[in-house]
Amino acid sequence: MDYAVTQKGFRHQPNVRLRNSSMEVSDGNQLFEDTSGCGSETSHHRNQRSGPQAAGFPGQSMLSEPMSNLAMAYGSSLASQGKEMMDKNLDRFIPISKLKYYFAVDTVYVGKKLGLLVFPYMHENWEVSYQQDTPVAPRFDVNAPDLYIPAMSFITYVLVAGLALGTQNRFSPELLGGQASSALVWLIMEVLAVLLSLYLVTVNTDLTTIDLLAFAGYKYVGMIVGVVAGLIFGRPAYYLSLLWCCAAIFVFMTRTLRLKLLSEAAAEGRLVRGARNQLRMYLTMSIAAAQPVFMYWLTYHLVR
Amino acid sequence: MAFTLYSLIQTAILCTNAIAVLHEERFLSKIGSGVDQGVTGFGDDPGIKSQVLNLIRSVRTIMRVPLIIVNSVSIVLLLLFG
Numbered sequence: 001m002d003y004a005v006t007q008k009g010f011r012h013q014p015n016v017r018l019r020n021s022s023m024e025v026s027d028g029n030q031l032f033e034d035t036s037g038c039g040s041e042t043s044h045h046r047n048q049r050s051g052p053q054a055a056g057f058p059g060q061s062m063l064s065e066p067m068s069n070l071a072m073a074y075g076s077s078l079a080s081q082g083k084e085m086m087d088k089n090l091d092r093f094i095p096i097s098k099l100k101y102y103f104a105v106d107t108v109y110v111g112k113k114l115g116l117l118v119f120p121y122m123h124e125n126w127e128v129s130y131q132q133d134t135p136v137a138p139r140f141d142v143n144a145p146d147l148y149i150p151a152m153s154f155i156t157y158v159l160v161a162g163l164a165l166g167t168q169n170r171f172s173p174e175l176l177g178g179q180a181s182s183a184l185v186w187l188i189m190e191v192l193a194v195l196l197s198l199y200l201v202t203v204n205t206d207l208t209t210i211d212l213l214a215f216a217g218y219k220y221v222g223m224i225v226g227v228v229a230g231l232i233f234g235r236p237a238y239y240l241s242l243l244w245c246c247a248a249i250f251v252f253m254t255r256t257l258r259l260k261l262l263s264e265a266a267a268e269g270r271l272v273r274g275a276r277n278q279l280r281m282y283l284t285m286s287i288a289a290a291q292p293v294f295m296y297w298l299t300y301h302l303v304r
Numbered sequence: 305m306a307f308t309l310y311s312l313i314q315t316a317i318l319c320t321n322a323i324a325v326l327h328e329e330r331f332l333s334k335i336g337s338g339v340d341q342g343v344t345g346f347g348d349d350p351g352i353k354s355q356v357l358n359l360i361r362s363v364r365t366i367m368r369v370p371l372i373i374v375n376s377v378s379i380v381l382l383l384l385f386g
Contacts, residue, residue: 178308185307200355279352 102147102210104137112142113149117221118245120252126259143256147210150217157183157220157298160227164302167231183220183298190216190294194287198261201283205260215253219291222249223299230303238303246292253288317374323363324371332360 116123128143129136138146158180165171165179191212198205222245230238262280326332335357 181309182307185309185312188312199359200352202355 098208098210099147101135101137102145102214104139105146105148106139109139109142109146110149113146114221116142117149117218117252118225118248120248120255123255126255128259145211145214147214147217150214150220153220153224154183154187154217156224157227160224160231161302164227164231168304186294186298187213187216190290197283197287201279203261203280203283207260215256216291218252219249219295222246223295226295227299227302235303238299242295242299246295249291249295250288253291254284257284257287317371317378320363320367320371321375323360324367326360326364332357 123142126143129141135141135144138144138148158176161179162171162176165175191209194212194216195209198207222242225245226238226242229241261284262277
């Protein structure tokens with residue numbers, strides 16, 4: 001009943017084929033440490049699953065023949081080879097290991113960051129802490145940028161936009177896709193514009209493209225708050241909450257970008273003369289000022 | 305305001321085309337991107353103008369051949385599919 005099939009490329013331990021396992025096959029390494037308290041049993045349970053992808057396969061008598069056993073082993077070794085090759089090639093185009101850093105968040109971080117996006121006025125220390133030259137994962141540092149909040153708020157924005165259009169009887173399913181691609185195009189153009197202006201001003205900064213994408217995505221939180229307030233309480237509430245969120249995002253961006261773009265002296269608040277620092281200050285201000293403009297532009301047609 | 309990803313691609317193609325067709329003699333030399341000047345200022349602060357000229361020159365050098373391919377492909381596609 002139980003087969004011990006060892007596969008090339010998988011961990012070398014006897015894999016027990018589970019009869020009714022409904023868990024998907026992934027490779028046994030977990031991507032992140034589990035910071036929730038109860039994950040140990042499930043991870044242990046998951047390590048003992050079967051190798052081939054045919055878990056839950058009906059017709060047990062067919063599998064008792066050695067030929068099909070051989071075919072199963074061959075098929076799964078092919079699959080694992082293909083998976084290795086794809087992993088290796090995909091890593092060249094999309095830096096997956098770098099992306100993993102941006103999704104290493106947990107609930108406490110998300111809560112604190114959302115609070116910071118809406119009320120950044122009391123926060124004192126905006127520096128990203130480092131750990132031997134690499135920035136600390138977002139889980140351990142509130143100031144580090146992440147991609148979880150922007151991605152989730154983008155999707156939520158598309159859904160809320162659909163909801164808002166539905167209350168105005170203007171909804172159709174194609175509009176959802178249209179809103180999503182519209183917002184995505186504006187996001188891409190904003191990131192490209194910021195990249196271009198950073199190149200032109202020759203700022204030596206360690207801001208990567210993904211960081212800029214994360215910062216540009218933080219405004220969706222404010223947009224969602226504004227639209228939801230407008231839906232529940234009417235237009236004045238929309239304007240008020242949008243105003244509040246615009247001011248909050250402006251302060252947030254200014255304080256975050258100040259540390260990254262400006263030179264050391266200017267970042268500490270001392271007045272440093274010189275055309276270069278002035279240019280950098282203008283750049284920071286304009287990036288931060290573009291956020292409220294986008295926030296209004298992308299939501300005003302949703303609350304009529 | 306229904307932007308699509310396709311319109312983004314179109315914008316990118318049109319902008320790179322616009323940069324690629326700038327005439328050296330009539331225009332760029334007047335602005336100051338002649339062959340003999342522009343690269344000599346390797347001081348601490350290159351300045352915005354030389355950065356822009358650098359960008360234009362590098363875009364023209366790199367994107368000439370791919371632009372030919374992309375333009376022909378889009379012409380054929382537009383002829384076939386409207």
